[in-house]
Structure formats: C-alpha cells, structure tokens
Amino acid sequence: MKPSVSSLYQAVELQQEIPPLLIGERANSNGSKKFRELLLADDYQACLKIAVEQENKGAHVIDLCTAYAGRDELKDLTTLVSLCAASLKAPLMIDSTTPECIEACLRIYPGRAIVNSVNLEDGGVNLRRVCKAAKKYGAAVVALTIDQQGMAMTSGDKIRIAKEIHAIAVDECGLRPQDLLFDCLTFTVGSGDENLRTAAMDTMEGIRLIKSELPGCLTVLGLSNISFGLSPQARRVLNSVFLHEAVCAGLDAAIVDAAKIIPLARIPEEDREVCLDLLLNREGEGEKNPLMRFIEYFSDKTAAADEGDEANEKTVEEQLFNKVMDGDKDGLEDLLAILRQRFKPINIINQILVPAMRHVGELFGKGEILLPFVLQSAEVMKVSVSLLEPYMEKAESDTTTKILLATVQGDVHDIGKNLVDIILSNNGYKVYNIGIKMPVETIIEKAKEYKVDMIGLSGLLVKSALVMQDSMPQYREAGLRVPIMLGGAALTPKFVAESCVPKYEGPVVYCSDAFAGLRAAQQFEEGTLKATEYDEATAIKPMKPGVKVLEIDRSNPVPQAPFVGQRYVENVDPSELFALINEQALFRGRWGYRRAKMEAEEYRELIEGKVRPLYKTLIEKSVAEGWLQPKVSYGYFSCHSKENDLIVEAEGKEHIFTFPRQAEAPFLCIADYFKTEKEGGDVAGFFVVTIGDIIAKEIAKLYEADSYHDYLMLHGFSVEVTDALAEYWHRKMRKELSLGGDDGDVVTQEYQGSRYGFGYPACPDLDAHKPLFAFLKPEGIGVSLTENMQMVPEQTTSAIVAHHPQAKYFAV
Structure with a gap:
C-alpha cells in the first residue's frame, strides 16, 4: 500500500502520480496577513474559509498554523482542527512547535495528519516526544535538517542530520521510513550572499541523497524561501522553475500556494533559462553574475495580472527586513506595531533586525554595498530599537554582549570609534561609548562598573598606539581579562602582536576597521576569538648602521622670505x-x-x-x-x-x-x-x-x-x-x-x-x-x-x- 494521509472523507497518497504533493500554505498565521488578522479577530469561520479556498485552488493537503504571540495556541489550533475536519476533504498538516498542541490535535483529528515539524535543535528532546505521539496516533512527520549547530547549509550536512533523525524516529520511536518527510531546507538565492549562491543546488543534492540513502523516506520543501528578497513577479516564475527542478531531483511534496505555481510549459524558454542560471549558479557570458542578470531581466517585466494577490505580498517580517536593507525609515512604527502583537520586542530585534544588519555587513564586506548605505541601514535599526524599547522588560535588554569603547588618552579623534559604535550597537550589542581622551584609570573604572564583556580602544596616530602599548600592564594589574580590541591608523598586526599581546592576559585583537570589530565580537560570542598573531618571517628588518643616504644637492639658493x-x-x-x-x-x-x-x-x-x-x-x-x-x-x-x-x-x-x-x-x-x-x-x-x-x-x-x-x-x-x-x-x-x-x-x-x-x-x-x-x-x-x-x-x-x-x- 502506498504511503498516504487522510481526512474524514478521503485518503491522499503522499507520492502523487504526477508529483509533487501540494501543501497549501495560506492558512498560516506566520505566512498570511489576512489569516492572521482574522485569527486576531477570533473569526474562526473566516479562517476556515481560507483553508477551503486553498483546497479549491488545488492543494492536496492544508497546512494549519495558529502560533501567535499573545494568543492561546492550544485553543486556536484545536478549534480550527475540529472545523477543518468537518469541512475539508483535504487532510491536514498540523503546524506547531509545541508538543502539547500537536498531541491535542492528533487526539481529536479523525484522519491521518502530517505533523510539521521536528528537528535536532534541542538534541532530540522534542523529536522523541512528537515521534512517539505520531506513532500512537498514526501520523506522518515533517523533519527539518537542523541540529544544535543550526540549519544545514551543505548537502553533506543535510544528509548527516537526516540520518540522525531517522535513527531516532525509526529505530527508537518505531515510525516507518515512509512516515518521515524530510525538509532539506532551502535558502534564498536572491540575497547576493556569496555563501548562498549554491543554495538551490545544495538543496536538490540533499533531496537526491535522502532518496538514495534513506530508502522509503519522503521529501518536502517550503518552496518560496528560494526567492526571498526578489520582486513578486520574479518570485512566482523562479518558484515554479525551482519546483520543477526539485521534483526532478526527487521531491515528493511542496508547501506552496498551488494557485501561484505556473506550469513549466507556460513559462517562456528565455525566462526559464534566466531562472536556471540563478538556481544552478551558471556564470554565462559577461561580467554580471547570475543574480544581477536575473534582477535586470525581470525588472523590465510587467507584473502578472494577479500581482496584487496576497500570495505576492511580502510578510510583515520581510517588509521590516527590507526596510533595514534599503535604509528606509518610513512606516516603521506601523510595521513594528503589527509585529509586537506576534513577537516579543527582543525577538523582533534578534530574529529580524539583527539578521538584517548582519546581512548588510556581509554585503559591505563583499563590496556589494557602500558605507553610506550601511549607515542608513543602521539608522533604521536604531529607530526600530528605540520604538521597541518602551515595550521591553529590563531583563531582556541586559542579556546582550556588552562592549566599552574609548579613544585613548590625549587623542581627540572619534570618527573611527563612533563608526565602531554604530556598527556594533546596530548589530545587537550593548555599547558604552565613553568618549575621547580617556585615561586608563577611567577606562578600567567604567569597564568594571558596566561589567563589560569586551573593550575597544581607538587612536589615530603613533602616540596613541604607544599609549595603548603602555596601558596593557595596567589593565592586567587591575584584574581585567576581557578581550581588548585595538584600532587606529597607526596600528599594525605586528605592533599589536609584539607590543601589546604579551603585556595582557586576555586576548588582544587588532581590528583594521569597524567591521573587523564586529567580526571580533561575533567570534567572542562563538568562543573562537584569539589574540592577534604575527609571522616573524615577514617582519621588516631595521636599517643597518653606516648605510649611505641619498645625496641631496644643497647648492640651491635660499629664497627671500617676506618677513621673519x-x-x-x-x-x-x-x-x-x-x-x-x-x-x-x-x-x-x-x-x-x-x-x-x-x-x-x-x-x-x-x-x-x-x-x-x-x-x-x-x-x-x-x-x-x-x-x-x-x-x-x-x-x-x-x-x-x-x-x-x-x-x-x-x-x-x-x-x-x-x-x-x-x-x-x-x-x-x-x-x-x-x-x-x-x-x-x-x-x-x-x-x-x-x-x-x-x-x-x-x-x-x-x-x-x-x-x-x-x-x-x-x-x-x-x-x-x-x-x-x-x-x-x-x-x-x-x-x-x-x-x-x-x-x-x-x-x-x-x-x-x-x-x-x-x-x-x-x-x-x-x-x-x-x-x-x-x-x-x-x-x-x-x-x-x-x-x-x-x-x-x-x-x-x-x-x-x-x-x-x-x-x-x-x-x-
């Protein structure tokens, strides 16, 4: 018998004769603004109508998610599961990260559902609990290739995590291989991030590996992630081409709005080739990379007739992310007001704003965005945080890494230090910028008062570098061991490694610019920060005594000064x-x-x-x-x-x-x-x-x-x-x-x-x-x-x- 799921009225094979199985994505509080607003209004019947519309548009299974900050997820989800069970022919995918909600819904659902989702992020605690419930109630399970190190990026990591999940779900919990639908995860190819240029290929290869190395298991994909950040009309075409390629790689099911998938035969060949260039990272001719060619090609295309449909609207999260990327402060208050209803302010900062700023920093490091635009993005970040701060609990704002910045004694220059402040503070760090001409004693006093995790010292000229060198023993004798970042035009890695590192017991790190300071802070959080090292073999040898200097002809006349x-x-x-x-x-x-x-x-x-x-x-x-x-x-x-x-x-x-x-x-x-x-x-x-x-x-x-x-x-x-x-x-x-x-x-x-x-x-x-x-x-x-x-x-x-x-x- 072929693996299937069912509602009260019908069974649906997971492996469709003409793949893939289409899972409707609009009855989801995280993906649909309309569904979310109806849920907030307690209009369950209207929420049900959206699910019915998805079924009518060709969805084989309906994904149902009601998770929303401030709402009773258990009540919302069980209520809608009961309504859907009575009204829908299409089976349900119960979408929740809360085991209690999942078990309660499986208990009342009269058919065979799919649970979305499990992973190894917590080491397998929730995985085991959900899989045991799925075994008890006969459900299928979507498993994401995520472990304690994060989301799998490469095909090798995707299959490795899939095998670990398979061992727990099948060998320990008793599920059958066909009860597992592995989501290899895909990441956008539209961000310009060099690390994601092969994201589509890594995902497709992950699908192939799972199908070949885990016999009987199925695959599923949240399709629209591939085109995140691109224009709506371009997204629809790219999603459709990617779906075709993923199915050829062995994809069994896709979470997507079925009405927004274009049959491949209806996509012009030139459009398909531009999409394939981007998906397969094909350089082609000319200087432009596949992404730039794709963006330019679709910038001249007119929007589809249904461009205004909700499926093409950006989510509120995407809109805020793009506001940061574009340096656009207009409308921030309204966006944040909507998001505050769903997320805690600290989560908006950590899950949307900080990733957006870090993406801006990555693009700057690759030369794909210029410093003035980075600062405009930082302004958006700053305004957003200031709008969220009145709604934050004090404990939330005290959990970030704390960094003290100062320009050293005698130095009046602050542009470098202030740029570091801007970049760090708008990447989620708590910065204490105590100013210019700061004596060592004041820096030590403030570092202890604020209980900082790192210190950043700035100075423009040679004299300031010597002040940094001479101050290292004082920081050591004061009992400080936190990392110290050193920056300034006169500094070199050699000077820091040879003159500063040996005089302090904590890591001393040379930072060439503000983004080097950001990398140092990130490495500190990751536990990988090390003191600056220098290769002696490359050191410049001093001038030998007695070497003859260049002869200067001083027979020239001395000019007459107008005054002395x-x-x-x-x-x-x-x-x-x-x-x-x-x-x-x-x-x-x-x-x-x-x-x-x-x-x-x-x-x-x-x-x-x-x-x-x-x-x-x-x-x-x-x-x-x-x-x-x-x-x-x-x-x-x-x-x-x-x-x-x-x-x-x-x-x-x-x-x-x-x-x-x-x-x-x-x-x-x-x-x-x-x-x-x-x-x-x-x-x-x-x-x-x-x-x-x-x-x-x-x-x-x-x-x-x-x-x-x-x-x-x-x-x-x-x-x-x-x-x-x-x-x-x-x-x-x-x-x-x-x-x-x-x-x-x-x-x-x-x-x-x-x-x-x-x-x-x-x-x-x-x-x-x-x-x-x-x-x-x-x-x-x-x-x-x-x-x-x-x-x-x-x-x-x-x-x-x-x-x-x-x-x-x-x-x-």
Whole structure:
C-alpha cells in the first residue's frame, strides 16, 4: 500500500502520480496577513474559509498554523482542527512547535495528519516526544535538517542530520521510513550572499541523497524561501522553475500556494533559462553574475495580472527586513506595531533586525554595498530599537554582549570609534561609548562598573598606539581579562602582536576597521576569538648602521622670505577653498562611495545623481550657516640642519625638530632638504590652519541624533575642507617665497618644494608640535594641544614648508 494521509472523507497518497504533493500554505498565521488578522479577530469561520479556498485552488493537503504571540495556541489550533475536519476533504498538516498542541490535535483529528515539524535543535528532546505521539496516533512527520549547530547549509550536512533523525524516529520511536518527510531546507538565492549562491543546488543534492540513502523516506520543501528578497513577479516564475527542478531531483511534496505555481510549459524558454542560471549558479557570458542578470531581466517585466494577490505580498517580517536593507525609515512604527502583537520586542530585534544588519555587513564586506548605505541601514535599526524599547522588560535588554569603547588618552579623534559604535550597537550589542581622551584609570573604572564583556580602544596616530602599548600592564594589574580590541591608523598586526599581546592576559585583537570589530565580537560570542598573531618571517628588518643616504644637492639658493617671525591671518574667505577640495579623496575615501562591483555607468549615475548634489548642498549650507571659520598662524624662520635634526631660530631661542629617516632606499629625511650651518643656513616655513570648532559641534549634534549617514558626510567634508585650507595656504607661502607654481587658482608651472604635515608619514611624531606651538602660538586662533600633542579642534592641521627643488612627499 502506498504511503498516504487522510481526512474524514478521503485518503491522499503522499507520492502523487504526477508529483509533487501540494501543501497549501495560506492558512498560516506566520505566512498570511489576512489569516492572521482574522485569527486576531477570533473569526474562526473566516479562517476556515481560507483553508477551503486553498483546497479549491488545488492543494492536496492544508497546512494549519495558529502560533501567535499573545494568543492561546492550544485553543486556536484545536478549534480550527475540529472545523477543518468537518469541512475539508483535504487532510491536514498540523503546524506547531509545541508538543502539547500537536498531541491535542492528533487526539481529536479523525484522519491521518502530517505533523510539521521536528528537528535536532534541542538534541532530540522534542523529536522523541512528537515521534512517539505520531506513532500512537498514526501520523506522518515533517523533519527539518537542523541540529544544535543550526540549519544545514551543505548537502553533506543535510544528509548527516537526516540520518540522525531517522535513527531516532525509526529505530527508537518505531515510525516507518515512509512516515518521515524530510525538509532539506532551502535558502534564498536572491540575497547576493556569496555563501548562498549554491543554495538551490545544495538543496536538490540533499533531496537526491535522502532518496538514495534513506530508502522509503519522503521529501518536502517550503518552496518560496528560494526567492526571498526578489520582486513578486520574479518570485512566482523562479518558484515554479525551482519546483520543477526539485521534483526532478526527487521531491515528493511542496508547501506552496498551488494557485501561484505556473506550469513549466507556460513559462517562456528565455525566462526559464534566466531562472536556471540563478538556481544552478551558471556564470554565462559577461561580467554580471547570475543574480544581477536575473534582477535586470525581470525588472523590465510587467507584473502578472494577479500581482496584487496576497500570495505576492511580502510578510510583515520581510517588509521590516527590507526596510533595514534599503535604509528606509518610513512606516516603521506601523510595521513594528503589527509585529509586537506576534513577537516579543527582543525577538523582533534578534530574529529580524539583527539578521538584517548582519546581512548588510556581509554585503559591505563583499563590496556589494557602500558605507553610506550601511549607515542608513543602521539608522533604521536604531529607530526600530528605540520604538521597541518602551515595550521591553529590563531583563531582556541586559542579556546582550556588552562592549566599552574609548579613544585613548590625549587623542581627540572619534570618527573611527563612533563608526565602531554604530556598527556594533546596530548589530545587537550593548555599547558604552565613553568618549575621547580617556585615561586608563577611567577606562578600567567604567569597564568594571558596566561589567563589560569586551573593550575597544581607538587612536589615530603613533602616540596613541604607544599609549595603548603602555596601558596593557595596567589593565592586567587591575584584574581585567576581557578581550581588548585595538584600532587606529597607526596600528599594525605586528605592533599589536609584539607590543601589546604579551603585556595582557586576555586576548588582544587588532581590528583594521569597524567591521573587523564586529567580526571580533561575533567570534567572542562563538568562543573562537584569539589574540592577534604575527609571522616573524615577514617582519621588516631595521636599517643597518653606516648605510649611505641619498645625496641631496644643497647648492640651491635660499629664497627671500617676506618677513621673519610669526603672523595670524583670520580673514580667509571659505569660498576660496572649495576649488581645492580633493573630490576623489572625499567621495571615495571619506564618504565611502567607491565603485566596488558597480558598472561604470551605474557608478557615474550614483556620483552625479546623489553624491555631487549632496556635496553641493554641504558647500552651500556650510557658508550660509557660518560653519567654516578658516584661520591661520604661520611664519618664516632661520634654520639649519644637523644630521636628522632641523634647528629653528625663533625669538632668540633654538627649537629642535628631529625627523625620522627611511629604513630603506632612498633613505630620505626632511632635514636633508635644508642647508647646514656650515653651508650658510636656510629658511623654513611653518603653519597651523584650522576651520574652527563650529562645524565640529554640528557634527556632534548629528551623531547624538543618530543621523549616522549625515554624520559621516559632514565629518568627511570637514576633514577635506581642512586639507584644502592647508593646500590653499601652502600656495600662498610658495607665492610669497617666489617659488612659482600658481597664479591665483591657475597652476602656471610645476611648483617647487613640498609641505610635510606633522603626524603624517614623513614626520609621524607629534612631539614636533611642542616646539612648533612655542613659536607659532596657534592658541591665538583657538587651537590647543592635548597631552598627546594632538591639536584641538580636530579640524586643524600643521606643516613644515620646505622650498628645496628636490623636496617631494615620502613616507618613513
């Protein structure tokens, strides 16, 4: 006798003569908005009508699910099982994760039902209980390939878990192989996730393996997952093609809306091939991957006549997920109000919002989404959480991993730290961002007060890296053992591994960017986080003594300085600076609008249609609102070099600048570009420029308001305007020294000389600011120094101007 299920009125074979068995999916509180609303209104008769409609549209079996937060599932499910039993010819699939509900329904159902579903997520506790009930009442069981490690992704894991379930259900509990319908699970091929490009193939191979290695067992599939995230009309076609391919692989049953499956013969051959390219991960010709070709192909297709049918509507969960993906805040309150009726707020965060943000992070890591759009997604996450927080119990909000973030003592830079805060907090972590210039003692105190699980330290320049290194023993002596993440431009894996890891007993981890911090936090939760290691074989060897440096010709004439000493300039017109802004550095570097995997034309449209208008708006607003207050302290001073030192004479005193020399050829050092005392001495120019602190206050307001995208845009703009001011003033100084190179805004010839910013690659030691401040006195334009020799406001930069014809930019 063929394996069958039955209602009060008829039996239905599980293996249809023309497969598959179609299981109607719309009488489900999780998959149908209409069914859910009727259930909430206690309108059982209308709920029954949806089940009847599914039967009339060709479903062989009706899936019935009433699970909903705040509802009495036992009452709802047993009531509807009784109604369906009396009214439906089609047998029922009782869809619940609660053994008590399953047993109660099997007890009252007059036919042979299917139970949906069991798995090994809890090690087999519920599996054994449900299988014993199925044996007692003669039911079939859907078994999902899930174990304690999660959902099986590969065909190997799918068959392994299926065999483990088979051993328990058949050998222990006494079910027959034909009583088991294995759901190999499928994942969307529409997300762009590289790990899911073979999802359809893995599922089909899993079906083949189960059919061949577990004789007698059947297979079932929740079909629509394959197309999650794609347009409704494209989903219908892809689902239909996938169903055909899965049946060819051995699929016996599919949970689907039968009315929305298109016979393969009615699908145009070109449509089928585009779908098969995506399902089988066929690259084909051209640069576009199968997903991009699929999306572009169906973007021009008109929706089917019944596009507005409920089957094509996205569920509320899908809508919220897509809101995060799209960075769209409109309508969030209504979506969350609906979801709160079904789920606890903490479950909405953990099961929808956090997975959406992590998917955004994965796409960013693959270059498929740009940083500004990541921040827009983070804004949606932040708003959603704030709307849910009033409904959360305090205990729920205290269960997440807690991370303390700080910029180290003496360091005023916070953009890196704040980006880490944004990414971590919007991926479900509790972040304590305690600010900039934080002493070690305060960090230790706050880490203990908040009982944090991890610490993240940030610092931009070399001095900050040394502070991190020197602070490690203090954290150890304070009894801390939590992982410490270190990030900043001056850090390297070698420095962290050799200078920081040995001085602390917990893991010390180098994080190159915010997403590296996220990966570290995830590894901590998984128990796989390790301290940063470094391969000694790749270490750069130090310069050997006695190596001859590059010869610099110092026979050049010394230019006549227009004055000797220091002067202030406080009337710089901001409009003079915008033509000197490096747009590539701003758009691609500061803002993150890189081409990545976009086509050239698509990228051009992004820049011209979105980025440049934003840039223009910031220019206009910065002038209209008075955000920019450019000021300069500069001067020319007599000087002479002595090996790696430059001795500057100012106000009757000598001020010594010691510059580093390159460890490899051509072994350059800034001091080489200035004449020695024996050669008659030289002249050096210096400047400190700032655009003031008004714009810094505007940036801080945006961050406090959780306007992450606008925060990044304005901060990046402020940095590049500061650099433009430095270039503008360097041009003025070249002109005053008669070095040529520009006439107003027009470059007339290749200019002579170079400027070297303190704290940058040619002279990274910020201790040079101490003698610089002694004779330039930039306090007069509102600039001060931290104990780490960094300048405040952050939108400030300094430099030495060398006039030598051979002076070029370099790094040590």
